[in-house]
Amino acid sequence: MVRRVKNLLKTKHINLSHSATQKKPSDKQATLTYTINENIEYFRSIYANCSDVVFRPILIGGVIQAYLLYIDGLANVEEADEQILNPLMNSSAKNTNEMMNMLENKIPVTNLRKLSTLPECIDSISTGNPLLLCDGINIGYSLCLAKWEKRAIGEPTAEVGIKGPREGFTETINVSTSQLRRIIKSPSLKMEELFIGQLTKTKVVISYIEGIANHNLIEEVHNRLERIKIDGILDSGYIEELIEDHPYSPFPQILSTERPDVVCSNLLEGRVAILVDGTPFVIIAPTTFFSLLQSHEDYYQRFPISSAVRWLRYLFLIISVLLPSLYVAILTFHHEMVPTALLLSVAASREAVPFPALVEALMMEVTFEALREAGIRLPKQVGAAVSIVGALVIGQAAVQAGLVSAPMVIVVAITGIASFMIPRYAMGIGFRILRFPIIFLAGALGLLGVMMGIIAIIVHLSTIRSFGVPYLSPLAPLKGSELKDTLIRAPWWKLKTRPHLTGEYNKNRQSPGLKPDPSKGGE
Amino acid sequence: MKRFFLSLSYFLSIFMLSGCWDRVEVNDIAIITATAIDLTEDNQIKVTAQVFIPRALSGGGGLGTGGGDLTLTRKGTGSNLADAVSKLQMVLPRTIFWGQCKVFIFGMGLAENGIREQLDFLVRHPEPRGRAFMFVSKADTEKVLQLLPPLERYSGEVLKELLDFNIGLSVTMKDLDLMLTSDAQNAVLPLIKVYPPNKGKMENESIPYISGSAIFSKDKMIGTIGEYETRGIMWIKNMLKDSTISFKAGNEGEEISVSPVQSNVKLKPRISKDKWKMTIKVQAEGDVVQNETKLNLMDPETIKRLENDFEKNIKHRIQAAINPLQNEFNIDIINFATEFHHHYPKEWKKVKNRWNEMFPQVEVIVDVDAYIRRPGYTSTPSGLPKNEVKK
Numbered sequence: 001m002v003r004r005v006k007n008l009l010k011t012k013h014i015n016l017s018h019s020a021t022q023k024k025p026s027d028k029q030a031t032l033t034y035t036i037n038e039n040i041e042y043f044r045s046i047y048a049n050c051s052d053v054v055f056r057p058i059l060i061g062g063v064i065q066a067y068l069l070y071i072d073g074l075a076n077v078e079e080a081d082e083q084i085l086n087p088l089m090n091s092s093a094k095n096t097n098e099m100m101n102m103l104e105n106k107i108p109v110t111n112l113r114k115l116s117t118l119p120e121c122i123d124s125i126s127t128g129n130p131l132l133l134c135d136g137i138n139i140g141y142s143l144c145l146a147k148w149e150k151r152a153i154g155e156p157t158a159e160v161g162i163k164g165p166r167e168g169f170t171e172t173i174n175v176s177t178s179q180l181r182r183i184i185k186s187p188s189l190k191m192e193e194l195f196i197g198q199l200t201k202t203k204v205v206i207s208y209i210e211g212i213a214n215h216n217l218i219e220e221v222h223n224r225l226e227r228i229k230i231d232g233i234l235d236s237g238y239i240e241e242l243i244e245d246h247p248y249s250p251f252p253q254i255l256s257t258e259r260p261d262v263v264c265s266n267l268l269e270g271r272v273a274i275l276v277d278g279t280p281f282v283i284i285a286p287t288t289f290f291s292l293l294q295s296h297e298d299y300y301q302r303f304p305i306s307s308a309v310r311w312l313r314y315l316f317l318i319i320s321v322l323l324p325s326l327y328v329a330i331l332t333f334h335h336e337m338v339p340t341a342l343l344l345s346v347a348a349s350r351e352a353v354p355f356p357a358l359v360e361a362l363m364m365e366v367t368f369e370a371l372r373e374a375g376i377r378l379p380k381q382v383g384a385a386v387s388i389v390g391a392l393v394i395g396q397a398a399v400q401a402g403l404v405s406a407p408m409v410i411v412v413a414i415t416g417i418a419s420f421m422i423p424r425y426a427m428g429i430g431f432r433i434l435r436f437p438i439i440f441l442a443g444a445l446g447l448l449g450v451m452m453g454i455i456a457i458i459v460h461l462s463t464i465r466s467f468g469v470p471y472l473s474p475l476a477p478l479k480g481s482e483l484k485d486t487l488i489r490a491p492w493w494k495l496k497t498r499p500h501l502t503g504e505y506n507k508n509r510q511s512p513g514l515k516p517d518p519s520k521g522g523e
Numbered sequence: 524m525k526r527f528f529l530s531l532s533y534f535l536s537i538f539m540l541s542g543c544w545d546r547v548e549v550n551d552i553a554i555i556t557a558t559a560i561d562l563t564e565d566n567q568i569k570v571t572a573q574v575f576i577p578r579a580l581s582g583g584g585g586l587g588t589g590g591g592d593l594t595l596t597r598k599g600t601g602s603n604l605a606d607a608v609s610k611l612q613m614v615l616p617r618t619i620f621w622g623q624c625k626v627f628i629f630g631m632g633l634a635e636n637g638i639r640e641q642l643d644f645l646v647r648h649p650e651p652r653g654r655a656f657m658f659v660s661k662a663d664t665e666k667v668l669q670l671l672p673p674l675e676r677y678s679g680e681v682l683k684e685l686l687d688f689n690i691g692l693s694v695t696m697k698d699l700d701l702m703l704t705s706d707a708q709n710a711v712l713p714l715i716k717v718y719p720p721n722k723g724k725m726e727n728e729s730i731p732y733i734s735g736s737a738i739f740s741k742d743k744m745i746g747t748i749g750e751y752e753t754r755g756i757m758w759i760k761n762m763l764k765d766s767t768i769s770f771k772a773g774n775e776g777e778e779i780s781v782s783p784v785q786s787n788v789k790l791k792p793r794i795s796k797d798k799w800k801m802t803i804k805v806q807a808e809g810d811v812v813q814n815e816t817k818l819n820l821m822d823p824e825t826i827k828r829l830e831n832d833f834e835k836n837i838k839h840r841i842q843a844a845i846n847p848l849q850n851e852f853n854i855d856i857i858n859f860a861t862e863f864h865h866h867y868p869k870e871w872k873k874v875k876n877r878w879n880e881m882f883p884q885v886e887v888i889v890d891v892d893a894y895i896r897r898p899g900y901t902s903t904p905s906g907l908p909k910n911e912v913k914k
Contacts, residue, residue: 336622
């Protein structure tokens with residue numbers, strides 16, 4: 001069956017590329033002709049049934065026929081009126097030479113490109129730059145007047161914090177790259193662009209710092225990105241799935257963020273960022289298990305607090321995976337492990353519950369996941385209803401109805417909170433899903449099953465890699481000095497070297513002896 | 524993908540296999556909170572179990588007892604403990620669960636007849652805890668379990684909590700097993716009685732309490748000792764961590780109480796010229812909590828004198844415990860055998876088989892070092908005019 005699906009996919013892919021080539025100009029090297037009507041005819045046939053493409057015929061100096069082609073809404077029309085149509089229409093050019101001279105010298109546009117091939121012209125129109133075609137020349141002028149409605153830079157909604165910069169990326173890639181450039185002003189911050197997606201032609205920028213990032217890594221990112229042949233890229237999630245090392249793993253192997261400061265901190269540590277047009281989420285490779293458990297704020301707060309918060313996070317990570325399964329295992333197999341008084345209370349509250357602990361746990365956990373998912377997708381107006389119903393389902397009403405026991409409600413609630421402690425949503429959801437097989441194991445084999453589940457997860461985690469970096473590093477393989485930013489968050493003046501494996505190429509990030517001291521100045 | 528489905532089917536088959544064979548829901552277990560084992564008149568073993576009733580605790584979501592009895596007692600009788608337990612299961616609709624039972628009470632009858640055979644079941648069975656506490660009951664064991672303590676939730680809990688205060692010996696199942704297999708092969712278990720209920724209360728509205736100890740020669744009980752002697756034994760066994768000791772101060776008729784007394788006891792065996800000697804070295808110190816006398820406790824001289832009296836008192840307590848053991852029961856339950864074995868293995872080998880004859884001849888020297896550290900929150904005796912205070 002699997003093979004049949006594969007075949008089906010294959011044929012579909014061929015169909016798709018076939019239809020895509022039909023729309024494209026038959027020859028990549030096809031050029032513009034000297035006759036305007038011929039050119040316009042061609043563009044009209046390409047943009048047939050595209051009501052948003054505007055063909056504006058003009059007469060330059062009242063003599064030479066010309067056309068301005070642009071997409072409604074993508075071009076800055078006021079500017080075009082003012083800076084292009086006005087001088088063109090009022091010009092005194094009588095022949096093509098005079099006209100070309102005038103165009104190149106008297107049109108006040110910062111970026112004017114001469115295009116000769118048809119695909120180039122189409123790209124220019126698609127990106128929003130108006131194209132000027134004139135009779136008598138086989139050159140099209142691409143006027144850099146693209147402008148479209150875009151979202152203003154706002155606070156990143158998925159990664160909020162108390163301290164730290166409050167701006168996030170937007171959907172527009174050049175705004176995003178400019179945000180990075182504004183933080184890292186050095187020219188060694190490189191931005192290599194490429195386009196992915198046969199139909200969407202999405203601009204993708206590979207960003208890294210030359211001299212810090214490893215060449216092999218940059219090359220690897222290039223190779224993996226260039227492999228992608230797909231009709232469209234709508235979010236960096238597409239790319240993430242297409243370039244990651246272990247496609248079946250529940251854990252994200254690439255960090256995804258909408259914060260410029262997070263991207264820059266990773267660039268400074270020798271990683272590579274991939275920016276994708278149309279989405280505020282930038283992906284960063286390679287990444288490790290522990291960097292997915294770190295929040296940007298860890299580095300902005302004082303280090304003892306950050307370290308404590310990290311420990312709290314690790315503790316709750318374990319709780320979020322294991323608490324329900326431990327509850328099920330102990331209550332169905334190991335009653336002697338509970339203190340007597342606690343067991344009596346639990347037994348009393350479970351007395352009226354008609355389900356086995358396993359079913360009870362699954363029921364509640366699934367309900368909780370449903371509530372969480374519903375809460376994300378629902379429009380704001382209906383959102384309140386979900387929280388009200390949620391409080392009923394996971395709460396006193398469920399206990400009073402005799403469907404679940406009160407301790408189970410508490411277990412589910414703590415687990416829910418715990419899974420939200422993980423700062424990266426993708427990571428949290430990975431662990432949330434893993435909770436279910438472990439609950440099953442706990443219900444079938446007790447603590448033995450829980451142990452099997454833990455071992456399976458750890459084996460998996462220590463097997464996978466992200467762009468060549470072991471996922472559990474620096475814990476496995478152990479690198480003692482690297483624990484300064486894993487087990488704790490060492491103070492900044494102690495974080496002297498970049499993380500090894502990604503920052504090996506250029507180790508030192510600060511001069512020695514940065515530890516502040518009254519004797520070291522200030523006065 | 525194929526591999527994924529294959530591994531998934533392996534995983535799912537866990538549930539079809541015998542995976543859940545020992546799965547028991549909490550709703551299906553009878554949580555035993557205390558057990559009594561006794562002998563019936565026709566020499567059958569009778570086991571009485573105190574079973575927790577979860578429904579009695581629910582209602583208020585675990586708050587308050589809700590009025591009804593928290594436990595019920597059921598009994599089974601059989602040719603041995605295993606048989607009796609299987610009979611007990613016949614009258615309990617839920618699986619018997621020993622894992623939380625922390626109190627085992629032997630009836631007087633069984634204790635006198637020998638407990639080894641029944642102890643074997645408890646030690647061999649995987650569920651009963653090695654750290655469960657063992658008792659011997661003077662009162663009818665069934666009645667002890669049927670008591671409804673006014674303060675605690677069930678009588679088993681009362682016994683367990685009382686042990687926390689160090690007022691009696693606390694002997695766990697593991698300890699008992701070790702005692703019976705030790706060099707002396709004798710045991711001692713705390714003895715429980717039923718506290719007489721207050722006037723106007725039902726007969727069963729009371730608690731069991733620990734009063735003295737039962738002395739076992741091998742696994743058979745041969746007698747009891749009182750509370751005073753029991754505490755002496757606890758001194759020797761170094762089980763007394765903090766206690767209150769009142770002693771007469773010199774020529775004064777009144778007493779001085781010291782608490783909490785921190786003590787450390789060491790046994791030092793010696794054999795010289797076929798004379799077996801045991802020195803019991805005691806170090807004790809404490810604070811004064813009551814001064815009935817007119818003595819001024821701020822005076823170091825007085826304190827020194829008092830410390831002497833304190834030492835004498837402790838000595839007396841220890842000797843009071845050793846006396847009946849050496850002269851009445853001829854039984855070593857205070858680890859002398861182990862100590863001699865460790866220090867004089869060759870000599871021990873010779874007397875090993877006749878230790879019970881040898882034990883009474885061991886000369887016991889009690890060497891006490893006692894200190895009074897602090898006089899408490901007041902210096903002179905309270906409520907006494909200054910001129911009446913004695914030095």
